[in-house]
Each structure stands twice: as C-alpha cells, then as structure tokens.
Amino acid sequence: MSGLDLQPTKLGNKEHWDDVYKGEIANFEEIGDEGEIWFGVESVEKMVSWVMENTPPSSDPFVLEVGSGNGTLILALLEKNYLAQNLAGIDYSADAVKLSKLVAAAKEADVVTFSACDFLYEDPPHLPHMDPTKTDVWDLLLDKGTYDAIALGNKDEQGHSPAIHYPSRAARLIRPGGFFLITSCNFTEEELKVNFISEATGFKHHSRIQHPTFTFGGKSGSVCCSVAFQKAN
Template sequence: MSTDTSDLPSSKLGTKSHWDDVYANELSNFEEIGDEGEIWFGEDSIEKMVEWVQDYIPISPTPSILEIGSGNGTLLFAISQAGYDPTHIFGVDYSEDAIKLSRSIGVTRGEGSELIRFEVCDFLQDVPRGEDGQEEWDLVLDKGTFDAMALAEKDEHGRSPADGYPSRVGKVVKREGFFLIVSCNFTEDELKEKFANSETGLEYHSNIKFPSFAFGGHSGNVYSSIALRKP
C-alpha cells in the first residue's frame, strides 16, 4: 500500500472503458435473469457502512446523502431500507449503464427504492446537484471509487486523477456534514493523510473496523475505512 497514488501501477480497473463493459454486462444479466450484479467489497461492507450511518446520521431532520461511484446502487438501497428518506438520496456514476442498472433495480425492488435518484456524472469534472440545485450534502459516501481513480493512467507529470479527488470531496460536504470512505488500496493512516487536512477542510471523526489478517509476520485489514467531518 502506498500513500502516494503515483506509486500505484495503472490498471484496467482505473479506466472508464472497463467499468462501462462491467455494467453493460451486468445490465444485460439483470434484464435477462434479474441478477443485480456484484456487490463491490461484499455484503459485509454494506452492512458495516449502514450501521455507521445509523450510529451517526439522524433520520430526522432528513439528511441529504450522496454516493460517488454508486455502481448498481446496492449501498443506497440498503440505506433507504434502513429508514432514510429515498427522495433525499442521490447516486452518481460516470458509467451510463451503471445508472441504467441502478434505476432498473430500484423500480424492481420498489418500497421506496425507485425514488432514489441516480444520474450520470463524472465527479472529477462535474458537480453533482440535488433536485433543488444544492451542491453540498450532509453525508457523502465512497466505497471503492477513490481506489479505482488511483489506478487510472498518470499524466505526463506522473499525476493521478485521484490527486484532485480529496479537495473536490471537501467542497461537496456540508458544514457539520460527513464523508465516509471504504478502501482496499489505502490504510487508515493513508486515508487520513489524504482527506483530513486543510485543503479538504475535513477532520477525522471515526472508523469502521474490518476483519484483520496476518501473513509473513505482518498484519493488516482486509479493507480500511474512515469517516471525516467538516467542522
């Protein structure tokens, strides 16, 4: 693991074409057999993130919730099912088929899931806006999106598209709002260094504990997660 995103090798996981192919296939499978697709980081990550939301984000007054890189929408559906108002939940993804898939799943699930808003948006280029035009959110979520960005092609100066991500996140979190991120490429300390600083305006708040492993005399966590708050 590396704090410097320039040390991470480029991978197809960091390309839009890869995710377009993934979601085109998952959309086709859903339309044919009703398979909702892969749960990125597994069901355990969904459960733990929802538990954190329930611990720290009151249902009333109604919070505005944004997921960056929402994929098939599984996390947002789970948050809605936990009692949060789906009309204030918003998912964005730069893959058009991911948005088509999440919308279709929402309609099929019903029970409010169809009311969650999903829109195509390249977060590094565009500002996600709620139905009333707001650009700041009470809770912003990231489950693997920063990881994928860090694996994108570097520019001629060796800079990763992920380098500009933390500051953009800081801009869309409301005052007294939260950012919750789960990562497989970065440790908790590395996430703190990236996101808890004067550039983002975010401060470390808490974390989610994931199972640990030991190998070759070293130990670590399967995934890392921190929550940050804008004071």
C-alpha cells in the first residue's frame, strides 16, 4: 500500500476499500483466516462484552454491523451463542462482503448474512421474521471504525463530510429502546455525543467502554473511545 493510499480523501472512498479488500481476499485464499484485520482484538472483545451485558443472547436480538469488513465482530457474537439468523453485516465494498463470506464459511457460519449496501443511501436487507414494512427493526447497531472512515470522505460544497448524514441514517434503523454502539479512533466521546444526540435521532447517552489510557504533556487520553447510545421509546 503506497503512502498516497493513506490520504484522508482516499481512506473515505469506495475505490480505496475495494483495492484493500481485493488484497485481503488474495491473502485469505492463500494463507487462510488470521483473525481481525482492521481493528484491534482487544477493542472487539470489549465491544462483545458490552453487547453480552446489555443485549444478551437470551433476548435473541437482531444485530447489524455497519461496515463489517471481514466480519470478525459479528462472527465473534456468533461464538457467544447469538442466533446466526439474527446477525448481519453490511459494507459498501463488494470485496469486503466477499471476504466476510469466505471467513464465515471457514468458520461454518454461512447462515450469518453479509450484504453489499451503501449505508448512507440504502437500507440493509431485512432478515427473516422482520416486519418488511418497517425500517426501525434492529435491536443493536454496531460500528467499529466506519464512521471514522466516512468522516474522511470528500466534503460537499457546504464543507460537510458525508458523515453528516450518518446519525439520522443510523437512528432510522434502530427500534425504539434499541442501542447503537460505536468505537472511534478519530472522535472523542464528547464529540460523538454532540454528533449523535439530538431530537431528530432520538438518541440519548447510555454508557461507555473503558479503554487503556495514556498520558502525554500532562493530559490523559485513550487511543480510541467506545460510546453506547439508546434510542428513545
């Protein structure tokens, strides 16, 4: 991957991720599944622990990951006894979807649904037993870096990144009382609260996940933050 590929405007566009996942598919087909590619294992484990505490598998929740990449987070929930037919991941890169399906097949988890979907402009496919007339059908939405990537996309004429549309798109998919759990490395907890809590979304702050902290220049902080929001009933 060249230095140019790391420029913010390229990180946020579909062509960049298509190229990345083509390479990862080739790696997978050559050496097999080596685990989480894009996000730290510790962060995934912390998100899974939060999900188990707040939407346990006994509640049979419908769970959707936005920007599921290689499917590691969703498949980690499957390993914790969440119903495979209630788990789904979407990604706007068709090659990411292909990769996640390869990983799922290797884990004998073909029942989990992975679909190509441009989250900002399309609604994800309904799963069986969902009301096809509604959009707010998901008990839990997960994001482990997609909001960050979208925020790096090209800005419009008003100077807004595509991420400005994200909060309302997320809110319309979550049932009343449902949850949205996001992990970000580019936004602070307070910034996420400002961006997602509004009358329009119906989100309120629910909880946070504690990540390791560091101190620099007399100030403490975390490499990433995880914040959970709950949609009003």
